[in-house]
Amino acid sequence: MKKTVFRDQHFLFWIIPILFLLGFYFFPMASIFWRTFGTGTNALTTNQVNWTITGKAIGFTFYQALLSTFYTLLIGIPASLLFGRFSFRGKNILRILSTLPFIFPTVVVAAGFNALIGPNGWLNLLLMDMFQLSTPPIHLLNSITAILIAHVFYNTSIVIRVVGTAWEQLDRKIENAARMLGASPWNVFRKITFPLLFPSISSAAILVFLFDFTSFGVILMMGGAKYTTIEVEIYIQTMQFLNLKMAGILSFIQLFFTMLLTFISLQISQGKQIPIVPVIGGEGSKKPNTLYEKVFVFIMAVVLVILLVSPTAALLLKSLLSYSTKDLSGVLPSWRLSSENYSGLFINDRQSLFFVPPITAVKNSMLYAAGSMVISIMLGTFIVFGNSSAGRSNKWIDLIIMLPLGTSAVTLGLGYLTVFSTSPNSIRWFPVLIPIVHAIISLPFVIRIIQPAVQSIPENLHHAAVTLGVPKHKLWRIIDLPLIKGPLITAAIYAFAISLGEFGATSFLARPEYPTMPLAIYRYLNLPGAENYGKAMAMAAILLVICGIAFITIERLQIKNKGLNSK
């Protein structure tokens, strides 16, 4: 048995990701848990733990995650239909815009939402003006609704990318066959499309759920102090009470549920891998023809614009406004359009040591994101191909790779510190560790996105290729890689976006000499004053535009392979 493993190619596929995960995930995690639970390095007890709050946190974590996932799917599945089945003007732009939320630090998103739907937000001002109201009619901030909206805002694109891609690849003829057999559109969806898309829907759902389950910034910033989750409690126990033992217990609880839920989700979708026709982009989509289709495309696009694009647009607009805090009378706060926020970014007024030139921040953020993207795509493809060439997919591997998603950023960050921060010399490695930790966090996404595509490649394509003289060990590169180009690009965009927006683990490894965009935004928001606020918005807008450009660039990347050119 052993011999074959070593002779087989899988072994090579496996060894790099395994070593990587061992070194950069399991080792730090084990180390921090050892510090927490091991021999009495710290004398902290759980006596003072308020179990009422902890219990409430666990309950609310599930409650909001389930609701958030439900609403995200409610919007995401029709949106996937839109992207998977229809071609319309502005489709690519809308797709990219809907992915942009991923890159934003929550504080910036909160500002965007506030500008739109806050008590003095534009929508409320407009409604008050239109209907002569004296108080704002919309109260959404600091409520569970705000949490749900923000989660939908952040995560709908996951559903769009994962399910939409699968939908695009779903053979239209199968649905047509059902229609010919008398199935109404709803029955076609219920009996045919939904079951066939189920593996990808469940894949997207578990990603969304785990994201919501471990949500931190959104709960803190959008929910107000009334709501708490396991992740928030881990943060409070660690940072405020310095009670690592309790934080460790909570981390374990979180990891346990992550494993359990992933296991259940894998169990449900097991054996339901449907062979899907691999199509090269756009083949399955058509222009909306009937009135119903046109209405659907229009409404869905409008919903997406309102939900996913408008907060981003609000931010962009906000960054172009100059804020007057002058003590003048008048009902409406005064704004005027200006580029001062942007020009101000380049001036180091106070000759401060930690002044962050925006170009440096952009450069660093991009470098980290690109690094993380390369690492996670590499590891991801290795794991997926190792997995699929081993015959059927290995459930344990599927389970293990989801762990980083359920890991508290605080715990992982502390783990990195205990392992990699052991001497004054070690801090120089921090800039290298950031893309690595980001890659680990992105890995579950990358694998979940690529895996279904790889598994849907018909075996006979391989047979055909082998008979045409392709060596077996080159199959994945010559046949599979071009075929999974679409999902690979999607995965790359996510890895990139996750790295740009990640702040939790980054904050443990940040070095002021290598500031990132979110770090720069936080630095400005740390101080009162209209100027600082404006600069933070301008920095966020720069982040937005640059990421938009980066996404478009990645989408257009050609995967080149020797002798073959996929089109």
Place this chain on the structure above:
Amino acid sequence: MLDLRQIEKEYDGQPLLNGLSFSVGKNETVCILGPSGVGKSTLLRIIAGLEQPADGEVIWNNKDISDLPPYKRKFGLMFQDYALFPHLDVFENVAFGLRMQHIPHIEIEKRVSEALEMVNLRHIARRSVTDLSGGEKQRIAFARALAPKPKLLMLDEPMGSLDRALRDQLTRELHILLGEMDIPVIYVTHDQEEAFSIADKLLILNEGRIVQSGSPQYVYTHPSDPWVASFFGLNNRLHGKIISSDPAVVKTDIGEVTISCVSERFSHGELVDVVILPTAVKMEVENQSQNIFTGKIVDSLFKGNSFTTQVKIGSDAEFTFEIPEKLSKGDQVTFTIDPDAILCFGRKD
């Protein structure tokens, strides 16, 4: 029963169907024959309601059903690569249409069994469709399309990916089954032999319209233009000029050819295309006064009941004939051509 009127459809800005009209009568099996990519499948999808024509009407029992969604038309369509539901087993695939009609379970059980019986596959009812062979898939798709008792059955290249032997067998079976049904059938194929054996009526589709229709025998023996002739594999083609009209004589590169020309009368001096059927050659030259030619044998291939023989006449004109005897390569032979087996078309340009 079914009437198509002036159907127009574009594909990628190119006209695909171009004012196409035809009708299918009760219990009639109509074969639509045409080269690949000519729009045969699109035509079926338009009849099915899966696609909307750019212009024209689809009439069913004197009613315009152009706006009726496909699931309300109660037509059956068997797809080219079968489009079986991969997540359902054989039984559920066949039962699908019945379930959509909310037929009671016991009845479904019975009718699925009957449908599977009909295609001799009752024993694999609970098998996963992804494990089936090509022939089994084809039969299941057929059973599935028939089980809900559609008012019109459409088959899109049903033999598409099957091997020759299986194809012949299934074509025979299909012919019998279709004969037993009392519904109109539209059968789309690019394979003439299939079409010949199945069709009551043959429609030849080219460049977005029906170029010829009629019984298979008639259409084969009387192609309406040189394109149809060459589509049937009749490639012994010559250009010529009418030099005598009664009997009709055409002057061609290989000499003067006498033709019967029953259908059309040509006037003196008219330019024509002449197509010689492969079976037109007789090796006896005694007692013959016209259409005697001499050629050189280029090749002779055994084809079961005859030899497909390449003959070179004159300097560069090569013809293919079916000849009952083996001739050696390089031999000079003299033969006659039956005037009844020569087709003649007026040139349009």
Place this chain on the structure above:
Amino acid sequence: MKKTIFIFAAGLLLIAACSQQPNNLIVMTHDSFAISEAIITAFEEENNIKVVFLPSGDAGSILNRAILSKNAPVADILYGIDNTYLSRAIDENLFEVYNAPLLAEIPDEYKLDSKNTAIPIDYGDVCINYQKRFFRENNLDLPTSLKDLTDPKYANLLVVENPATSSPGLAFLLATIAEFGEDGYLEYWNDLKENGIVVVNDWETAYYTNFSGSAGKGAQPMVVSYGTSPAAEVIFSEEELVESPTASLVEKNMCFRQIEFAGILKGTKNRILAEKFIDLMLSAEFQEDIPLNMFVFPANRNAVIPQEFLDNIQLPEVPAVLETDKIAEMRETWIGSWRELMLQ
């Protein structure tokens, strides 16, 4: 593919190599640390050394890091622990004793560590800021005590931060405990709750999203912020402002004073340089640079505070005071009870 990996790895190594310096003094600070570049450059040149700053989160987070890496410290100096965490740092024995000569210029009220391991550097007050225009236009009197805030006329007008997630939030909770005592503060908070107090989790949200006096144009005209925020509003305004749009409420016990400390971490191999750096931090030059960079007051009584900083600041005469030992002991209980009350 291999090429890409190689280039990438090489790039990373290059970054790593560039950041390597022969002799570094590493200062772990909180994220708000800022100072003029010239001061640090001069120190570096004088001592032929590179000072590396390692901002590591807020006060709680840097303390955590210091405790976790106690056996193999990453930094030589830790700056940014405040009086709410001080006891913990002292209990963990993180710092070496350093009787800095300049401690003589620091008022005794800031020297909370009698052994001189934690050295006071600066202080600031957490106070309620209010939007002047709102009170003027509505002819509303300013609250003059914490008790006043439960008056229905101030209903729905105050936003505070969660003490479990925010340092000014904790400071304000401590002020209420100082005022109403351990037995009375929960009742007070209950009254506040019934009076429509808004609680958010962090200062950024409270100030920029909820507070109506900031550029965020929120809905509440009172916010728990810093006593120096009104000065920052003028200094960082987008147009020339003479007067701040906001001011602080500084009556007795309405503000809580946060004192920030620095210390030499045990196990440093740069003891002498570390002492020099502490001396620098206590020096007038550094101390005078603090206000406009970090918006807190220098601890050194001889440091001259810039006038533009003082112009818009109200100083509390009697800030609320709680013993650091007591804070360390009761923090979790107090916050826990507060949360139980307010999470409902």
